[in-house]
Amino acid sequence: xxxxxxxxxxxxxPNNVANLVQLLGKHCPQVVVAGSTYDVSSARELIxxxxxxxxxxxxxxPGQTGFDLLRSIPAPDFDVIFVTAFNQYGIQAVKFSALxxxxxxxxxxxxxxxxxxxxxxxxxxxxxxxxxxxxxxLKHRQEKEEHRIALPGSRETRFVHPAQIVRCEASNNYTHFxxxxxxxxxxxRPIFEYEELLGEYGFLRCHQSHLVNRxxxxxxxxxxxxxxxxxxxxxxxxxxxKREQVRQALRH
Numbered sequence: 043x044x045x046x047x048x049x050x051x052x053x054x055x056p057n058n059v060a061n062l063v064q065l066l067g068k069h070c071p072q073v074v075v076a077g078s079t080y081d082v083s084s085a086r087e088l089i090x091x092x093x094x095x096x097x098x099x100x101x102x103x104p105g106q107t108g109f110d111l112l113r114s115i116p117a118p119d120f121d122v123i124f125v126t127a128f129n130q131y132g133i134q135a136v137k138f139s140a141l142x143x144x145x146x147x148x149x150x151x152x153x154x155x156x157x158x159x160x161x162x163x164x165x166x167x168x169x170x171x172x173x174x175x176x177x178x179x180l181k182h183r184q185e186k187e188e189h190r191i192a193l194p195g196s197r198e199t200r201f202v203h204p205a206q207i208v209r210c211e212a213s214n215n216y217t218h219f220x221x222x223x224x225x226x227x228x229x230x231r232p233i234f235e236y237e238e239l240l241g242e243y244g245f246l247r248c249h250q251s252h253l254v255n256r257x258x259x260x261x262x263x264x265x266x267x268x269x270x271x272x273x274x275x276x277x278x279x280x281x282x283x284k285r286e287q288v289r290q291a292l293r294h
């Protein structure tokens with residue numbers, strides 16, 4: 043849940059800025075004023091540098107209006123509360139999808155309600171961000187579940203999903219792939235080429251000659267310096283140099 047909102051105030055009257063800062067400090071402590079400015083050109087720089095959640099924006103200012111400011115900012119990702127002395131701008135404010143529209147002199151109740159809307163909007167945005175992140179993770183996971191790696195053999199190339207690989211064993215410049223279902227496949231490439239490739243799929247290099255899929259490890263046998271008992275019944279040695287690394291990996 044959002045506790046604080048970073049805000050910027052844009053108004054060509056310094057007294058109005060000071061008054062709003064005072065009202066926010068007294069009645070809306072959730073709002074942190076990150077900066078203020080008195081004209082459109084400097085306001086644009088301030089907004090781009092501070093990246094506020096909320097902008098309190100006057101509309102009628104010398105030279106350019108608050109609407110001109112919004113038009114000049116590419117893809118604005120902040121909420122806007124217009125604060126103005128002129129009610130004829132209301133329809134235009136709605137067209138700019140303002141969060142709220144407050145007339146001067148500022149009514150404290152209206153100010154509180156507008157800030158409450160901003161808090162609600164920020165909380166919703168945070169939840170949506172969390173949901174987007176979750177959906178992204180799920181999509182990435184689904185994509186990974188569809189990945190297959192090519193295992194070039196002497197007569198054909200086999201395409202295998204990493205989850206099908208129980209373990210890999212080196213033999214000089216060859217790598218033997220032991221697959222689920224008691225299948226075996228030999229590739230004329232050294233095992234180190236597959237260590238990095240399979241690392242993100244849960245594979246663990248426990249020995250110079252062995253790379254194992256953690257999901258197929260049945261147990262750690264502590265006899266004879268330690269080895270891994272795999273689901274296919276194979277006993278895979280753990281080198282002294284790899285022992286702590288394997289221990290840490292199996293804790294997760």
